[in-house]
């Protein structure tokens with residue numbers, strides 16, 4: 044059977060780093076509160092010349108270089124983002140243009156923080172369906188543009204950045220010993236809309252709007268939702284927590300990561316944690332964490348890696364990949 048195998052990975056971060064202490068003169072908060080409640084110590088914030096498209100392009104170029112490929116080798120770009128450069132055209136098409144691609148096709152996916160797991164799952168189906176042989180899957184966000192910088196309950200939590208994977212069609216045996224995307228579980232439930240949303244948009248206010256979150260409410264649902272989709276992947280594949288080499292969760296809060304790992308019986312040392320460096324970068328968080336763990340030699344060819352995310356909508360999902 045056809046498998047979507049990881050051929051390359053890359054990432055990009057804005058130049059400017061903002062530390063927790065930098066918020067202390069802006070809103071009533073402290074380095075101690077932010078670090079204790081979330082695990083975040085710093086985040087990258089985009090300058091005016093750094094956009095979702097430019098960060099996405101840089102991550103894509105890094106992934107292509109890592110794969111030993113050029114834009115000519117790519118058939119499809121799937122960009123997960125909730126912070127597109129423009130309402131339309133799709134930022135994926137802008138990235139396609141920036142890469143000099145005059146062939147193939149590109150589109151954006153909107154599943155907020157779960158965007159990257161949705162995008163990997165979608166790219167896998169395009170590859171399995173024969174519509175694409177090599178896909179650039181990008182998560183790129185500039186959440187700093189939609190934050191209310193006077194709201195301490197949200198502005199300290201998010202950061203900007205991008206990560207990208209190149210997925211390539213390869214023949215597999217059809218067993219979980221294969222490399223590539225092995226299983227996925229995706230969910231959404233719109234009844235939770237008011238707990239995490241942006242209060243503007245083209246069809247309602249005609250503005251971009253600002254992020255609103257009832258953090259405690261989101262936290263209450265996060266662990267249960269994350270563990271449900273991961274357990275679904277365990278059931279689909281017959282593997283257990285012990286079989287995993289790495290757990291690469293969405294990086295929203297260290298306490299959510301720890302509680303999910305504990306509930307699932309995943310050893311702490313298998314969890315890849317980057318929330319202290321990047322904050323919550325929404326759809327970019329999982330590929331940024333993957334990039335760090337591949338670059339420092341933790342994730343290696345053949346490793347079994349569980350990706351998961353949960354966010355606005357609510358949306359949530361998990362993807363199992365053999366690297």
Ligand code: UT7
Nearest residue numbers: 072073076080156195196199258259261262295296353354
């Ligand atoms: O990526 C999408 C998914 N998003 C998430 O997963 C986020 C989920 N939620 C969370 O991570 C946590 O709920 C937060 C980090 C947002 C908040 O942590 P918490 O432990 O749930 O705190 P809380 O909301 O219960 O707030 C505790 C107190 C409140 O004061 P009172 O009402 O107890 O007097 C807040 O007003 O902390 C206050 N507070 C702050 N204090 C200092 C809220 N934000 C801040 C702040 N600095 N930045």
